[in-house]
Amino acid sequence: xxxxALFLLLHNEMVSGVYKSAEQGEVYVPGFLFHKEHHDxxxxxxxxxxxxxxxxxxxxxxxxxxxxDTARFKDELDIMKFICKDFWTTVFKKQIDxxxxxxxxxxxxxxxxxxLLTQMSAGKQYLEHASKYLAFTCGLIxxxxxxxxxxxIVTAEVSSMPACKFQVMIQKL
Amino acid sequence: MQLxxxxxxxxxxxxxxxxxxxxxxxxxxxxxxxxxxxxxxxDVNKQLDKMGYxxxxxxxxxxxxxxxxxxxxxxxxxxDVIAKVAFKMYLGITPSITNWSPAGDEFSLIxxxxxxxxxxxxxxxxxxxxxxxxxxGVLRGALEMVQMAVEAKFVQDTLKGDGxxxxxxxxxxxxxxxxxxxxx
Numbered sequence: 001x002x003x004x005a006l007f008l009l010l011h012n013e014m015v016s017g018v019y020k021s022a023e024q025g026e027v028y029v030p031g032f033l034f035h036k037e038h039h040d041x042x043x044x045x046x047x048x049x050x051x052x053x054x055x056x057x058x059x060x061x062x063x064x065x066x067x068x069d070t071a072r073f074k075d076e077l078d079i080m081k082f083i084c085k086d087f088w089t090t091v092f093k094k095q096i097d098x099x100x101x102x103x104x105x106x107x108x109x110x111x112x113x114x115x116l117l118t119q120m121s122a123g124k125q126y127l128e129h130a131s132k133y134l135a136f137t138c139g140l141i142x143x144x145x146x147x148x149x150x151x152x153i154v155t156a157e158v159s160s161m162p163a164c165k166f167q168v169m170i171q172k173l
Numbered sequence: 174m175q176l177x178x179x180x181x182x183x184x185x186x187x188x189x190x191x192x193x194x195x196x197x198x199x200x201x202x203x204x205x206x207x208x209x210x211x212x213x214x215x216d217v218n219k220q221l222d223k224m225g226y227x228x229x230x231x232x233x234x235x236x237x238x239x240x241x242x243x244x245x246x247x248x249x250x251x252x253d254v255i256a257k258v259a260f261k262m263y264l265g266i267t268p269s270i271t272n273w274s275p276a277g278d279e280f281s282l283i284x285x286x287x288x289x290x291x292x293x294x295x296x297x298x299x300x301x302x303x304x305x306x307x308x309x310g311v312l313r314g315a316l317e318m319v320q321m322a323v324e325a326k327f328v329q330d331t332l333k334g335d336g337x338x339x340x341x342x343x344x345x346x347x348x349x350x351x352x353x354x355x356x357x
Contacts, residue, residue, distance in 0.1 A: 003193050003196060003262075003263050003264065003265070005232065005235045005263070006196055006228070006232070006263050006264075007195055007196045007199060009227075009228040009231055009232060010196065010199060010200065010203070010224075010228060010307075011199070013224040013227055013228055014199075014203055014224075016227075017203075017220070017224055018206075021210060050206060053206070054199070054202035054203060054205075054206055055202075057198070057201075057202045057205070058195070058198045058199050058201075058202050061194075061198040061201075061292070062194065062195060062198060065194055090195070091195055
């Protein structure tokens with residue numbers, strides 16, 4: 001489907017836009033309190049948060065549209081399955097390859113060929129940049145779950161591209 | 174007697190609808206974020222145009238690969254391809270082409286409904302925001318890659334109370350390839 005290309009390019013632009021504006025707005029003064037690494041780390045955190053927040057809003061909107069005509073979910077696991085199948089398929093054109101849980105509120109969603117990473121070199125070269133391209137999706141999951149009444153923290157990790165794992169920690173109310 | 178198409182054209186398939194919602198919503202989140210990041214609307218407009226440009230220069234490859242469209246012989250043909258093939262392919266709409274300038278170097282794309290603004294309402298304090306400005310950047314960037322310098326801008330916008338959305342396109346010049354000396 002053609003308009004997928006548009007989304008992929010837009011997502012790339014969002015990532016590079018957020019990071020570029022962080023670079024330009026840099027007010028780093030070499031001082032005795034700050035280390036450059038520390039500052040960069042903070043800056044990176046801010047960018048990730050921004051992307052995550054955008055994803056969150058999109059997730060909220062999408063889940064409302066997707067669940068308009070679905071039956072009520074049985075339980076938490078049922079919701080997670082919906083995210084892994086229907087939600088993932090609509091957004092990324094494939095299902096999550098593996099869903100694991102400890103039955104105590106932690107779910108690990110594994111995608112062996114994550115759409116937003118497939119355009120990058122599969123070697124180790126860009127591994128450290130992968131997190132930029134996962135933040136939006138973390139937000140997407142968190143936003144979707146949030147509108148289904150589940151509060152969560154979502155993190156992602158990549159050990160070898162383009163596979164990645166999203167870890168969902170449910171926050172018990 | 175009027176004849177309809179032999180096969181009824183199916184309504185926009187639900188999948189396409191769903192994934193264009195993904196684009197629409199993502200774009201919305203981006204504009205919202207930019208409005209937070211920049212102090213005035215002009216800067217947001219500029220940023221959207223720039224991002225659009227970056228998308229356009231890449232999108233053209235995807236477009237050429239997918240559409241199998243050959244070289245256009247004049248600007249009118251280009252206009253047709255943009256409206257009937259490109260817009261259809263990526264946004265699922267076919268804008269109409271009107272208001273040709275006598276010299277044939279300017280035309281308008283009229284978008285009856287703009288999918289980017291499906292869920293959008295502009296707040297009062299953003300009256301000079303050109304919400305869909307990304308599109309202008311995309312058009313400019315994509316055409317630049319096929320040796321056409323154009324100017325694209327919104328002259329009407331349903332978000333601002335106009336009846337339709339209108340993008341005005343102006344042909345500026347053909348970009349000649351400047352090959353390094355000694356190369357063919």
